[in-house]
Amino acid sequence: MKLGKQSIGVGDRFTHQGIAQLRAIVKANTKGLNISPVWNKSNREHIYVGTEPADTRKEADEAVKALNYKGQYFVDADHINLTTVARYVDVSDFFTLDVASYIGKESSSEEVDAFVTSCKKYMGELQIPGMESPLNVTVELLQEIACKFLAATQHASEIYAYLKKEKGEANFITEVSMDEVESPQTPVEMFFILKMLADKGVPAQTIAPKFTGRFNKGVDYVGDLDQFAMEFEEDVLVLDFAVKEFGLPEELKLSVHSGSDKFSIYPIMADVILRYDKGLHLKTAGTTWLEEVIGLAVAGGEGLDLAKKIYENSYNRQEELCGPYADVINIDGSKLPSVKEVNGWSSEKFANTLRHIPGHADYNANFRQLIHVAYKVAAEMGSAYTDLLVKYADVIGSCVEENIYERHLRRLFTI
């Protein structure tokens, strides 16, 4: 099973927007692209919302059927490990093996030594084709990399072995993710991580590193754009070389766990993948939930009332809701409007404050991040929330479609 060159992960917390998301992708594909949709949902999201992995499969299949979509599509068990993978086996065909928590876990000195010895041919100046200057590979560097990543790649191979036994080889896509950590992996680390994966027989088709900079939820990238551009380009070159050196799947590509809406790095990635004729996988998730709230606000009446209620709850429960996301949000509480103020807002004002149009006079990134982490509030509302998703499906669906197409796909794939 092959993922295909271009793909996008469209997470959907409440599993109501599959058709609208697919409409956006079909629209891009009519412009000459061939982007595969992947419905990703992490174990954590399923727990918060109270959905089952089978719900995501049902959503994907129904969207594909409704639009008579003939292309490839996948259902991603996002951020799973050996303890959580079992309930995804039957319904997923894309597995994101999250090994971040194994980075830095101890490996035996025999394993470290064996790895260092196996890298003999790369010691000294290692020239990656296309890179300006060679990498300087020393025994110390290799030891350091082995101590940091051997256990993580070992864990990836254990999850992979389990999936291979349960699903059969080549019946699923394998991604390895290391993005949920503080410090980014460097291109030289990436090269040797890929060697470890190849040595351990993990046929990764996508790899998700932690990139430099902050990937706060639902808002734009915060960091040094030049540094990101250099790192992203070097990673692309490293992957290309690693495929040839280690015999990894030739479709191996980067997976960017974007936390949604990293608009300022989209053109940078678009430029690199066009220049090198490479593929990309980009995951979004919360951006669709935010469009649901925007759509409710736009609908007015009880839709707007519910959107305001969600804000009121989020505002009053900030500590609890933000806690689990502390590392990936940055909310300035002094810039949050009061509940009283928001309760006086029109549909337009609410939607413009939340909708991610940088530079718009009403846009408020603090407001947006708070609503981003507040999907738990909507989940608790149960059918009071989902009934309105059904009632206002048209207006919400057009918000979701426009967001994925206009703000994401067009920037990412240079449409």
Ligand SMILES: [Zn+2]
């Ligand atoms: Zn991730």
